Amino acid sequence: DVKVTQSSRYLVKRTGEKVFLECVQDMDHENMFWYRQDPGLGLRLIYFSYDVKMKEKGDIPEGYSVSREKKERFSLILESASTNQTSMYLCASSPTVPNTGELFFGEGSRLTVL
Amino acid sequence: AQSVTQLGSHVSVSEGALVLLRCNYSSSVPPYLFWYVQYPNQGLQLLLKYTSAATLVKGINGFEAEFKKSETSFHLTKPSAHMSDAAEYFCAVSRAGANSKLTFGKGITLSVRP
Numbered sequence: 001d002v003k004v005t006q007s008s009r010y011l012v013k014r015t016g017e018k019v020f021l022e023c024v025q026d027m028d029h030e031n032m033f034w035y036r037q038d039p040g041l042g043l044r045l046i047y048f049s050y051d052v053k054m055k056e057k058g059d060i061p062e063g064y065s066v067s068r069e070k071k072e073r074f075s076l077i078l079e080s081a082s083t084n085q086t087s088m089y090l091c092a093s094s095p096t097v098p099n100t101g102e103l104f105f106g107e108g109s110r111l112t113v114l
Numbered sequence: 115a116q117s118v119t120q121l122g123s124h125v126s127v128s129e130g131a132l133v134l135l136r137c138n139y140s141s142s143v144p145p146y147l148f149w150y151v152q153y154p155n156q157g158l159q160l161l162l163k164y165t166s167a168a169t170l171v172k173g174i175n176g177f178e179a180e181f182k183k184s185e186t187s188f189h190l191t192k193p194s195a196h197m198s199d200a201a202e203y204f205c206a207v208s209r210a211g212a213n214s215k216l217t218f219g220k221g222i223t224l225s226v227r228p
Contacts, residue, residue, distance in 0.1 A: 004157075040123070042204070042220035043158075090157055100146045100165050101208025101216045105157035 003027070004106035006091050012112045019078040021109050023091030030096045032074035033103065034058075034066065037088040046089075049074055050096075081113045116141040116207050120219035128227045133177075133192040135222050137205030140186065147188040148206040148216065149179055158204060164188060175199070200226045 007022035025032065033048040035058075045058030047066040055066050063085060067075045074093075078085055088110050092103040117140045127133055139145055146165050150158040162173025169181040175198075179190045188205060205219040 009155075040220070043218045045215075048215070092158075098165075099210065099214050100163070101206075101214035102146075102148065102160065102163060103158075103216055105150075105159070107157045108155070110155065 004091055004093055004104055006089075006106040006109045008109050009107060010110050010112075012114065013081050014114055015082060017081050017113075019081050019111065019113075021076040021078075021089055021091075021111070023074045023076070023106055024072050025074075025093040025104070026072065027093065027095070027104070028071065029093035029104070030071070031094045032068065033092045033094075034064075034074065034076045035090045035092065036060070037090055037108075043090065046076065078111075081111075083113050085111065086113045087111060116145065116209060116217050118205050118207050118217055118219035120205055120222050122222060123220070124223045124225065126225040126227060127195045129197055130194050133190070133195045133199065133224065135190040135203050135205075135224065137179075137188045137190065137219060138186055139188060139205070139207045141207055141209060143209045146208045146210065146214075147179075147181060148208075149173065149177070149188075149190050150204045150206065151175075152202045152204065152221075154201075161190070161203075195224075195226045197226050197228065200224055 004025045034046045035043045049068045065077045091106040119138045148163045149161040162171045164181045172178045204221045206216045208214045208216045
């Protein structure tokens with residue numbers, strides 16, 4: 001089975017702190033994604049990556065950056081956390097072949113910024 | 115462009131009753147369609163998918179969905195609800211091609227009454 005592992009299930013940070021959310025997948029998928037999920041807004045795409053050292057902005061990239069130094073690892077960085085970044089963050093991966101867009105999700109990281 | 119509409123945010127059924135969760139999509143090319151389920155404080159899990167084979171798709175936990183091109187719909191059904199079906203359900207659409215990406219609906223919360 002595909003496994004996508006997010007390093008922290010629950011985090012509490014203070015305003016202005018730098019926050020790292022780590023995601024690792026073990027199925028050699030080329031594509032990786034970061035979403036945030038908020039009540040009533042569904043899933044919104046923050047950043048995605050189709051290859052190592054490659055990244056593209058999603059729908060809501062402001063206030064976030066990403067890093068993909070290795071194929072299996074995709075990190076989301078909040079340079080200076082703010083209270084409006086309190087949310088559930090979901091990492092996902094997908095293969096290029098077959099190319100259906102199907103995503104495999106991690107368990108999520110619930111971030112609270114005080 | 116592609117989009118998904120899930121009307122309403124909450125559906126409540128009695129245990130043993132029919133579950134029907136509606137999904138309508140918009141896509142300029144033949145779509146791939148997905149239903150995901152999310153239990154509290156967990157990531158999303160694939161329930162079933164349509165990738166241009168049979169129009170009636172069977173998934174896990176007794177769920178199924180029918181692709182109806184004429185109605186641009188992909189409604190999710192289960193003949194008899196169980197308490198364990200209480201969760202949030204997301205419909206999503208993508209299309210074939212390089213770097214295919216999923217577009218999600220806003221999700222529907224299913225409650226099951228004893």
